[in-house]
Amino acid sequence: xxxxxxxxxxxxxxxxxxxxxxxxxxxxxxxxxxxxxxxxxxxxxxxxxxxxxxxxxxxxxxxxxxxxxxxxxxxxxxxxxxxxxxxxxxxxxxxxxxxxxxxxxxxxxxxxxxxxxxxxxxxxxxxxxxxxxxxxxxxxxxxxxxxxxxxxxxxxxxxxxxxxxxxxxxxxxxxxxxxxxxxxxxxxxxxxxxxxxxxxxxxxxxxxxxxxxxxxxxxxxxxxxxxxxxxxxxxxxxxxxxxxxxxxxxxxxxxxxxxxxxxxxxxxxxxxxxxxxxxxxxxxxxxxxxxxxxxxx
Numbered sequence: 511x512x513x514x515x516x517x518x519x520x521x522x523x524x525x526x527x528x529x530x531x532x533x534x535x536x537x538x539x540x541x542x543x544x545x546x547x548x549x550x551x552x553x554x555x556x557x558x559x560x561x562x563x564x565x566x567x568x569x570x571x572x573x574x575x576x577x578x579x580x581x582x583x584x585x586x587x588x589x590x591x592x593x594x595x596x597x598x599x600x601x602x603x604x605x606x607x608x609x610x611x612x613x614x615x616x617x618x619x620x621x622x623x624x625x626x627x628x629x630x631x632x633x634x635x636x637x638x639x640x641x642x643x644x645x646x647x648x649x650x651x652x653x654x655x656x657x658x659x660x661x662x663x664x665x666x667x668x669x670x671x672x673x674x675x676x677x678x679x680x681x682x683x684x685x686x687x688x689x690x691x692x693x694x695x696x697x698x699x700x701x702x703x704x705x706x707x708x709x710x711x712x713x714x715x716x717x718x719x720x721x722x723x724x725x726x727x728x729x730x731x732x733x734x735x736x737x738x739x740x741x742x743x744x745x746x747x748x749x750x751x752x753x754x755x756x757x758x759x760x761x762x763x764x765x766x767x768x769x770x771x772x773x774x775x776x777x778x779x780x781x782x783x784x785x786x787x788x789x790x791x792x793x794x795x796x797x798x799x800x801x802x803x804x805x806x807x
Contacts, residue, residue, distance in 0.1 A: 511544040511556050514601060518592055528683055539588035543567055556593070557602045564589065564610050586610060620757040620787060627746060628653055628758055632694075634744035637701070641723065644710075645736050647695070647702040648720055651677075652737070652752055654695035656759035656777050658682075659730045659752040667717045672696050672703075681778040689776060760788045 519537050522528045546567050547553045553563065571577040571585065590607045597605035623631070632653070635646045652662060661679040669678035675696055680686050691699070699719070712725030720728045728736075733752055741750035760773050774785040 511548070511554055512541075514556055514596060515540045515544060515592070518595055521595065532683070535584065536588045536592070539585045540592055543585070543589055546570065556596055559593075559602075559606065561606050561609060564607055568610070620761075621749070621754055622758045622761045623746075623748070623750065623754060624758075625762060627748075628755070628762075631741055631744045631746060631750070635740060641706065643698070643702040643706045644720060645740055647698040648733065648736060649740060649755070650695035650698040651691065652755040653759055654692040655679075655689045656756045657689070658756065658778075659733050661778075662720070662752070663718070663728050663730055663733060665719045667719055670699070670719060672700055679778075683780075685778065685780075687775070687778050757788075760785070764788050 515537065518540070519533050522533050522536065523530075544554075547559060547563055550566075550570075551563060553559055568582060568586065572579075572582055577585070590610070593602060593605050593607035596602045632646065632649055635642050635649070637643055637646065648662065651657060651665075652659075655677060657665070657679060658681060661681055665677060665679055670691075671677065672691070675691050675693070676688050677691050678686055678688050703719075707719075707721060710721040710723065710725050715721060715725040716727060718727040722728050722732065730752075737750060737752050737755070741748075756777070760777060763773050763776070764770065770782065770785055770789065773788065774782050777785060779785045
């Protein structure tokens with residue numbers, strides 16, 4: 511099993527070009543399953559693994575390891591794509607894993623900021639203070655374009671098209687997409703590029719748009735700190751973090767009439783099902799409004 515896992519990970523890296531983080535996640539899931547089957551069942555050859563091995567393993571992870579349905583789903587997806595690959599290569603006689611049903615996921619509605627709160631957050635920044643233009647540009651871009659924090663830290667000058675109002679970013683699976691940048695964000699980014707970034711540049715600087723005070727690329731952790739600090743200074747008591755602005759971006763687009771497929775493209779979701787969570791948010795808002803204002807709500 512270990513030999514086939516190594517070959518499969520090389521396949522994901524070389525032929526599929528999937529990210530190192532994804533490779534590590536799949537390897538962890540497959541090695542955990544292989545170890546359990548070897549120790550509990552004495553099976554090491556993937557061709558000898560049968561359906562009860564899968565179901566018993568998943569039951570063990572759920573009941574004994576207390577794994578959540580979302581984590582079980584990640585494990586199962588890794589196992590399924592592995593055995594599908596083995597079957598395609600003729601390493602197992604039949605893809606037994608195909609018959610396993612995925613665990614039912616609990617649906618958690620994403621947190622969002624309402625539009626007045628976002629406006630309060632953005633407009634509370636005093637542009638005359640050090641690094642304020644940078645921080646304003648970061649917040650404006652997160653909300654205007656719905657970027658993941660990793661996409662923002664990796665955003666580069668050569669991929670920013672301010673006049674056209676767009677930015678090219680690299681998301682999950684090393685997939686690139688072109689995302690619109692709104693007028694308010696363009697103005698804030700332009701002010702930062704003209705008035706602050708040149709003073710931050712050092713011999714260590716790359717072409718990343720957003721730099722630290724030392725002239726280096728900002729880390730995702732630092733972006734989190736900036737967002738939280740700016741929310742605190744704005745007097746917003748709720749938990750504000752970068753992905754909250756991404757959720758708010760999608761929810762506000764949907765609430766103002768944007769098509770779900772368009773939002774999917776803007777967010778870089780591979781599956782429309784991932785984007786559909788925002789329809790639940792919008793429906794919840796409608797129910798809350800109806801309950802509050804209808805005489806028999």
